[in-house]
Amino acid sequence: MHVRTGGFPVLIMAVACLPAGTGPGQTLSTRHRNAAMPEIPSKDDTHTTFRYPLRWRIMDALNGGLDRFWPARMSPYTGWALIMPALLLVGVLVLGLFEMADNSLHTLDRATFRLSEAYTLENYQTVMESATYGRVITRSVFAAGLTVFFTLLLALPYAYIMVRTTSSAVRKALLVTLFLPFFIGQVVRAYGLLIILGTTGVANNALGLVGIEPMRLLFNFPAVVFGLVQYMLPFAVLMLAPALTAIPRETETAASSLGANWVQGFRHVVLPMAKPGLIGAGLVVGTLALTDFAMPAMLGGGSQDFIANAIYDQFFRTADQGLGAALALLLVVLGSVIVGIVISIFGAGTLGMGNRK
């Protein structure tokens, strides 16, 4: 513990008033030059006319205010006070989830188009029994699975080359290629894909060059999966790269010096060691793909709805809030279970928050 002195000004005045060899005025002016403070009159009665610079006064006031509203004896709770705003801000989200849960327990009264008063589980029953939602959910899960597979297939070599390359320019170029789409946002990226895959788009023009008839590349299931893979690739690479960095290069050298070819080395050395990263990246990509809205909406053209699109339609087209809320809550639970698995495997530090030294 340190002794509080009441801030710089008091400390400096104390020094200035010390009965040292020099006169008080001289000591003060030396001080003030060091501290680059405004000019002080060098009269003999300096320490009575000396005016605190504004900055000192502000600092003293702030310190005083802090002492008043948050005295030192409260210091065991300082951490809590600092984290409280964040807890409250995320609280908005939690309240929203409760509101959603509450909504999901009321059915839509078709007469008034408001949610009825009575609590019921009917909405959940509707979701469970509906063949449409069954199809939507199956499609989302299937697409998420495919997305995970293709994304990891592309992300693994990408991360591997990026980590292992000896050229820092190559590494930088690969990193920029990853980060740019991340910041551009999903709508603009989907728009780019729309242009490419359109009937008169680049892809069809390229196919035309090798003599293939123009075909419909958009508004079908593969287009959505392609869009999702493109969207998820940066996330997957950025989750895999640290895992690959942690694998010493020597392990591969050792494997090859013992006679393993690169396929064997990769299969028996790199893959097992990268497994936590692969699982983590796979689960994150899977959840994001499963709950995506923009790609199915834009590249699927309304025929390839995912769960998120069905939820949106319930709120904004059919205006059945209760049913939409029930669907959304099911999706939240599904997503949380998947992420719960990630956290139980890797710990909450996975995303690197507050890792103490």
Add this chain to the structure above:
Amino acid sequence: MTARSQRILFWALVWFSVLILSVPTIIVVGASFTNANMISFPPEGFTLKWYEKIALARDLRQAFIRSLIVSTVCLVVSVPVGTLAGLALSRFKLRFVNAIQIYLLLPFTVPLIGSGIGMMLIFGEWRILGSLWPVGVALAVINLPFIIWSVSSSASALDGDLELAASSCGAGRFETFWFVTLPGVMPGVITGGLLMFVLAMSEFLVSLLLTDARTVTLPVQIYNNIRSIITPDLAAVSSVFVVIALLAVWVLDRLVGLEIFLKSK
């Protein structure tokens, strides 16, 4: 050292990834300069008329201004909140710290459609739906883990003895915070703030749920326009996002270096 077949296979896959990641961006930017009235690639001729058109288009300009307002609100809310939380997580011993971390990660673990719908309902309950600032607050909520992560990793790199030294030299608690702790974590704060601003600028789904015809932000406006017709002026708007993203990547690289994301813990 690496086998030739491995090099060929891996580089082929990497080139494929690079292509699918960057070609859409390049095409969008290229298409914004086309002279034709329909999107075509390679662009026919060269013109800046689409940029002129979007600069004059009232709806797009207003949507852009609204996006800036929303991102600023998000920044103003998230930077103090995230900085304090990041400091609390890395420099203070908190009880139940695991539970707190899981709670603060909720914005990432709850699917965006869930968060968006939930906040839409609660904002509707509070009768603030339809104004612009709640959108900024909502975006601050859903991206909060980014800035907490960025500040706390910066704070754990800061030597705690510096703060003790400041206090033993007579600095009060506020002065210690203002002159020692805050400058120490400033790289994390700036990085986090940058992430929050740019991600709020390009965020789509939550904005779609929380805005109406009077408050649409730019990504939502693009989405609405795409649904009707694809014209080169949209490519010009999209190029604005590409420029913003380029700037963001450049600043991020200067500030912390992109290579930091490759480090293993």
